[in-house]
Amino acid sequence: MSFVPCESSCCFPLQNLPYGVFSRRGSGEKKIGVAIGSHILDLSVISKAGLLPKSIGRTLEKETLNDFMALGRLRWLETRGVLMKLLSEDVPTLRDNNPLREAALIQQSDAEMHLPATIGDYTDFYLSREHATNCGTMLRGPQNALSPNWLSLPVAYHGRSSSIVVSGTPVRRPRGQVLTDARDTMSVALKPCSILDFELEMAAFVGTGNQLGESITTDEADNSIFGLVLLNDWSARDIQKWEMAPLGPFNSKNWASSISPWIVTLEALKPFRCPAPAQDPPVLSYLQAQDRHSYDIHLEAELVAEPSGGRATVTQSNLKHLYWTLPQMFAHHTVGGCNLRPGDMLGTGTISCNRDDRQGLGCLLERTWNGSQSIALSDGQHRTYLCDGDTVILRGYCQGDGFRVGFGECSGKVLPAVA
Incomplete structure (x- = not known):
């Protein structure tokens, strides 16, 4: 005490x-x-x-x-x-x-x-099998939900560190190029995002990192992880849908990412280590670990509408469900000799899990199944995606015996797009 x-x-x-x-x-x-x-x-x-x-x-x-x-x-x-x-x-x-x-x-x-550190580089991964399966099912159908490489390596893209903001900072609805008629690929327009989403994630801050040309093994990774924060990787889904091919997200993701202000160290999380999900088929040796572990961190996302105050808990998930682990993120990121530096940040991607009430789904794209099912707020309003004035609040904690190791809040309010 x-x-x-x-x-x-x-x-x-x-x-x-x-x-x-x-x-x-x-x-x-x-x-x-x-x-x-x-x-x-x-x-x-x-x-x-x-x-x-x-x-x-x-x-x-x-x-x-x-x-x-x-x-x-x-x-x-x-x-x-x-x-x-x-x-x-x-x-x-x-x-x-x-x-x-x-x-x-x-x-x-x-x-x-x-912001707790100067973030030199930011990489966002795609570690949740449930999230990848759901997104893939919407895009390609259930028979081809996972891309051919997904079970072989932790998929990722390089994000934009300059637009990472601390909790409480409002974010402005982005503008971007979108397809206005699905039947005509020449019918594009520059307009404010109309399908705005959040993503419930966590991120690891790099501590000591590695030298250029060297790599970090899965068994060494914990020594390189300084600690974890909550991460909301705001996403403009209509912009993302049009720009994804062939190189992946760009303007749909680079306009804002919010993090919680307190970095919880791995030492504080140590009592809450737990086995990670089994991987089948087996992965290559550089992604294997003697102690394959995750952390039992309860996560939730709440949506609050203004000025009415209507709210709903949209997501309740847990880090322990991720198919790929934090050490595997570090091992794969550095296997080719990429140097991670103190203060770099690696995101997990959306953290979803299977629940009968669908509340285990970590973003509105999944939760509303691409807008086909709405979410009821406490004041009678409904949401499929975010409206101007909405605030998203992420929370996370580990529950001990008579104490709680928590991350606080990661919140952000959506402001209207620039006219």
Whole structure:
């Protein structure tokens, strides 16, 4: 237990201690902190007070986490141990030092959150068999739902890092080229997206990475993963449908991706490791692992309409259902010698699972089966896709015995397209 109050339903107990970048409201000065209860521990204050080793403290006095990420897992574990001790209820160092405690601990409600790292590159994968099967069925029919390579490798595309935004940042409905008449491939127009979707995903932040020309094995990958966040990969489905062939998503995906502000470390998630789904047929040796694992992370997506306030929980899923794992993402991404760098981000793709009530489906494309079935909101409205003014809120957590390791929220409101 920590001397900082934390309810059992709170996402940020002592067992979590996720990292983020914040500024005090009205300040604009970005600092690195960890979430504890409803507070943030300012790590620059802790460092300057001499409570962290200098080699670590220097990296935590920066405006982004990149330098700390680059230190590697042993330093991450050392820092976690120091912070857990400082925040423990029976350690007086911070608890009984009123001036230091008041300088180091601020209410989350008094802070503004920022992107936790400078994201140099962003790759989005397609790891859910349920999601790939559903999308493929809509496009090609159930007999050819999965593309020929899907069971052989974790499919991915390179996303756009410059348009990644932190939770709470509104996103503007994009414009793009769409096909206006399915019978005539010359009938195209530039118009606002009319089929706007969200995607319930998670993303891994790269820690130490690898050198150009080298690779990361599945058994080494956990040492390279700094931690996880929630990810909403906003999608313009009508733009995507027209531009997909032959090279895949472009303007339909590059206009906005939202992430939660707190990076939950693999050490905090360690108690929630679980076996990953079996793979059949067997994969190539570089994608095999001695310990094939995932994490039991409950995920959900809520849609809230404005100004009415009507809402609905659209999705309830879990990371543990992904056919391809986080280590396999890293192994496949680097097998040809591609160098991952501290702060790079790898998304999982939409996380869907099989449920009788269809709530396991991780995007509106699946949930409404390409718009053929609507979702009822609490105020009587219905949705097939997102309307202007709608807010999507992603949440995720691991449930322990009397405590919860959570990710907080990843939210974004849809603004009208530019006229």
